[in-house]
Amino acid sequence: MPAPIHDPYYTLGGPLKRLPLRKAAVAFIAAVCLCLCGLLYLQLKQSRDHDLALAQVSSANLTRAMAQQAQDTFRAADLVVSSLVDWIQDEGYEAARNPRLQQTFARRAQALEQLHGLFLVDREGRWVVSSFGDLTRPVTFDDREYFKFHQRNASREVHIGPAIRSRQNGEWIIPLSRRINGPQGEFQGVLMAGIRLAYFDRFFKSFSIDDQALMFLALADGTLLARRPSDQQMIGKSLAQGPIFRTYLPQARSGSAMIRTPSDGSVRLYGYQQLQAYPLVVAAAIPEEVMLRGWWANAVQSSVIVALVVLGISLFGWVFVLQVRNSERIEADLRAAQERLEVIATHDSLTGLGNRRLFQRVLETEFARSQRQQRRLSLILLDIDYFKPFNDTYGHLAGDQCLVQVAHLVKSCCQRKTDLVVRYGGEEFAVLLADADIDAAYTLAEQIRQRIRAAAIPHRAAPSGQLTASLGCYAFVPTLEDRVELLIERADAALYQAKHLGRNRTQVMSEGGTLKDDAGVKVQG
Incomplete structure (x- = not known):
């Protein structure tokens, strides 16, 4: 009697004689595999730490570049504003000087790419002069944050407000402004330079970093000014409760930290820096998965190699310590398993009929045979009326029992061994008839329909009060130009017509593709 396939101790020569050797071999193989896995772990950990260290250096460099660019941008605008404020306080801005001021404003605004424009506002918040010339309508600025700030504060220091x-x-602009005082230090107005938000958008986009990376410029109080990716709805939002402003900036003006983002749960490496000369903060965040993308690729490659080595060693050990398998028993078991799988793959588990896969396979075979031998091939499609x-009404369990009963009725009407009955899908069934003309198909279809009606399966939701079915038939002699799908399409068209004409009937489509009325009249049961 052959050994069971699952018995690991059966061998042709009897049980293994040297049990300690087998144990030693297993221990040796396990030790080698553990050593390989340990070395892989150490190598991957060192590589990961190295990649994270490089990412921190890159993040710090990126943050410094952002801070330097932001500081240079605001300093250039601030120099323009401070020089003009000194000039205006010395010369005044009476109406006679306005054209000259406007020309000066225009030249200064055109000289700096980041400047949107320059605006002079009097102490009442009324527009006086701008780099754009005359405004088309009266404009007041007394509701602006920067105007209210200078109106309340006597300081002549530069002020940067929300976008x-x-x-x-x-x-969208970022206002940079300074207060204008009178001879006695009284408030006389504000000079504001608008820095284009689009300038920072272009600057952020100039960095070759991953699309998932995040960059932003914010006020020292956490008010967001600009970010990458650009999102106008985020402009003006407060980041004060975020970890950068709440935890890290109070401890150091610059640095880096790994922070988990609450919105998506991803971990990012944040590099941040507060500008020395202006109340601004810049930060750049790179997702951990982006930083470790190369490491992951190397880790997968190394793990696969080690896994293959471990697998090879393990297989060698199993070959060394396990029995020689009985090939005949394996072949018999595999054959039986294949037959079972074949049945599972080609038959419907509920009704026991063939399924669509079997139908398609047999249909292609019979279609090719009918083409070669010029014999007729018929198809009946059946659909249970009002099955939903x-x-x-009765529940899905009763529906399943109904399908099983209908399958049995259809199968009982097909007497030839070559007739194939399948569950085509849902409440649809198909009967493939090789070497049968349309009359034979119609006769069999009517027999099926009447047998279903005669079964008197109750159906309260149907007009007749009992279960019925609609059928469509088509038969033809396929030529080399015909497609397999043509048989299904025309049988399905006949079934659709049967449904359309009131159900509980058999409808036939002629070989020419037209519906025949003589075979489609409803037969009362």
């Missing part, structure tokens, strides 16, 4: 939309053309209401 606003320009009343000149609607463009049946399920809704």
